[in-house]
Amino acid sequence: MIASPGNVVLLCALRTGWCVQACVIAALETFAGQASAATGIAARATRSISLNGLSLSSPWSPARPDLRGRRMIGNITAAKFLRFPVTSGSGKTAIMNAPVLSVEGLRTHFLTRKGVVKAVDDVSFSLGAGRVMGLVGESGCGKSMTGYSIMGLVDPPGRIVSGRILLNGEDLRLLSPQALRRVRGSRIAMIFQDPMMTLNPVLRIDTQMMEAIQAHQSIDRRRARERSREALGQVGIPSPDERLRAYPHQFSGGMRQRVAIAIALLNRPDVIIADEPTTALDVTIQGQILYEVQKLCRESGTALVWITHDLSLVAGLADEVSVMYAGKLVEQGEAAAVLGSPMHPYTRGLILSAPSRNVRGRPLRQIPGMTPPLLQLPKGCAFRDRCARATEACLTEPTLTANGSRAVRCFHPHREELAQESAGSTA
Numbered sequence: 184m185i186a187s188p189g190n191v192v193l194l195c196a197l198r199t200g201w202c203v204q205a206c207v208i209a210a211l212e213t214f215a216g217q218a219s220a221a222t223g224i225a226a227r228a229t230r231s232i233s234l235n236g237l238s239l240s241s242p243w244s245p246a247r248p249d250l251r252g253r254r255m256i257g258n259i260t261a262a263k264f265l266r267f268p269v270t271s272g273s274g275k276t277a278i279m280n281a282p283v284l285s286v287e288g289l290r291t292h293f294l295t296r297k298g299v300v301k302a303v304d305d306v307s308f309s310l311g312a313g314r315v316m317g318l319v320g321e322s323g324c325g326k327s328m329t330g331y332s333i334m335g336l337v338d339p340p341g342r343i344v345s346g347r348i349l350l351n352g353e354d355l356r357l358l359s360p361q362a363l364r365r366v367r368g369s370r371i372a373m374i375f376q377d378p379m380m381t382l383n384p385v386l387r388i389d390t391q392m393m394e395a396i397q398a399h400q401s402i403d404r405r406r407a408r409e410r411s412r413e414a415l416g417q418v419g420i421p422s423p424d425e426r427l428r429a430y431p432h433q434f435s436g437g438m439r440q441r442v443a444i445a446i447a448l449l450n451r452p453d454v455i456i457a458d459e460p461t462t463a464l465d466v467t468i469q470g471q472i473l474y475e476v477q478k479l480c481r482e483s484g485t486a487l488v489w490i491t492h493d494l495s496l497v498a499g500l501a502d503e504v505s506v507m508y509a510g511k512l513v514e515q516g517e518a519a520a521v522l523g524s525p526m527h528p529y530t531r532g533l534i535l536s537a538p539s540r541n542v543r544g545r546p547l548r549q550i551p552g553m554t555p556p557l558l559q560l561p562k563g564c565a566f567r568d569r570c571a572r573a574t575e576a577c578l579t580e581p582t583l584t585a586n587g588s589r590a591v592r593c594f595h596p597h598r599e600e601l602a603q604e605s606a607g608s609t610a
């Protein structure tokens with residue numbers, strides 16, 4: 184990174200929450216402002232911020248040629264990647280509205296010595312075939328645990344205490360361990376945050392990929408190998424024939440993640456849960472993978488739950504968005520509606536904290552305070568201590584109230600458009 188006094192050049196922050204990113208940027212801006220004041224050099228307006236590997240344009244910066252024409256939802260710049268056309272789908276996309284995955288009242292709790300940690304607390308959503316849902320929220324809010332619960336991968340002391348997980352109408356919680364193992368990897372697959380949760384370090388890639396196919400389909404080794412090679416090509420692995428014979432330690436971290444993504448695509452499942460799988464990848468590879476998963480969704484009707492911190496990625500990829508806070512869903516709806524006019528104060532705070540919304544010279548916005556530990560949540564609404572709209576009513580726990588395709592868990596939701604909000608306010 185090269186920074187001259189008074190000039191913020193580039194910040195690339197990975198795997199951190201929006202608030203942390205905003206704080207780091209705020210600190211850098213303060214430093215730049217002080218340096219500028221000390222040297223008398225006027226701060227220049229040109230700047231580019233790369234967030235989770237993606238460039239976010241600043242509203243005050245001169246239009247950059249590579250950002251021109253990018254889709255904006257509200258003031259979030261959508262991640263740039265080649266989109267797979269919706270109309271190219273096969274017959275399966277015709278049943279897009281039939282829910283392929285329905286989660287109803289899911290609660291996953293950890294029974295610890297200090298108390299009960301409610302990592303997932305009353306989470307409900309349903310997802311139609313071919314649809315993409317972005318699941319967003321700060322670190323520790325329960326995004327991954329929601330994915331693990333759906334996959335039946337919660338280890339003690341955690342356990343699902345209530346709720347239903349319906350895959351094409353069949354409750355996965357009622358299946359025997361053997362039956363659930365048959366479903367996992369074939370009808371529902373997960374791409375983990377850490378690719379080594381998928382890969383066995385002592386087995387060659389071809390062995391692992393072919394085993395993943397032959398465990399669920401009765402096809403011969405030659406065809407399984409062919410399908411593995413095709414899947415590696417889909418995620419941009421060069422020389423797939425040669426790479427199939429390699430071991431995981433012979434790949435870079437980004438390539439291992441691509442192999443893990445390829446394994447999830449192998450059996451063309453009905454549902455894929457992707458847990459921040461492209462965070463460690465460079466923007467070109469990320470674009471290619473986003474294109475391939477979107478193609479899979481459109482062509483074969485796969486429903487995709489994409490867990491991420493990255494709102495620009497959600498704006499570019501997702502059809503709908505669910506926002507989590509402290510184990511609960513606080514807002515749900517179509518991506519354009521939620522990102523364009525967020526109703527929950529937390530969602531609004533997240534979007535306003537995005538660096539692309541902030542104007543140079545003004546303090547960067549952030550949600551005040553920190554996410555409370557799950558064992559010490561405030562009484563009533565868990566967001567109460569950080570919320571500028573909190574009243575006495577918020578001492579009671581709000582419920583998720585739906586209005587059409589939009590649902591919000593708040594007694595005093597915002598009704599106004601994001602753009603109409605006064606410049607100075609925070610959450």
Ligand SMILES: Nc1ncnc2c1ncn2[C@@H]1O[C@H](COP(=O)(O)OP(=O)(O)OP(=O)(O)O)[C@@H](O)[C@H]1O
Pocket residue numbers: 293295300302320321322323324325326327328329339340341557
């Ligand atoms: N073994 C455990 N014992 C107790 N609490 C746990 C355990 N594992 C997870 N948790 C709690 O579950 C909560 C949700 O964790 P989860 O991994 O789903 O967060 P996340 O939203 O995916 O965060 P990140 O964005 O950092 O990946 C955390 O607050 C954590 O404290």
Ligand code: SF4
Pocket residue numbers: 527528529564565566567568570571572573574577581592593594595596
């Ligand atoms: S219920 Fe009250 S405290 Fe909670 S987000 Fe809404 S206004 Fe804020």
Ligand SMILES: [Mg+2]
Pocket residue numbers: 326327328376458
């Ligand atoms: Mg996680």
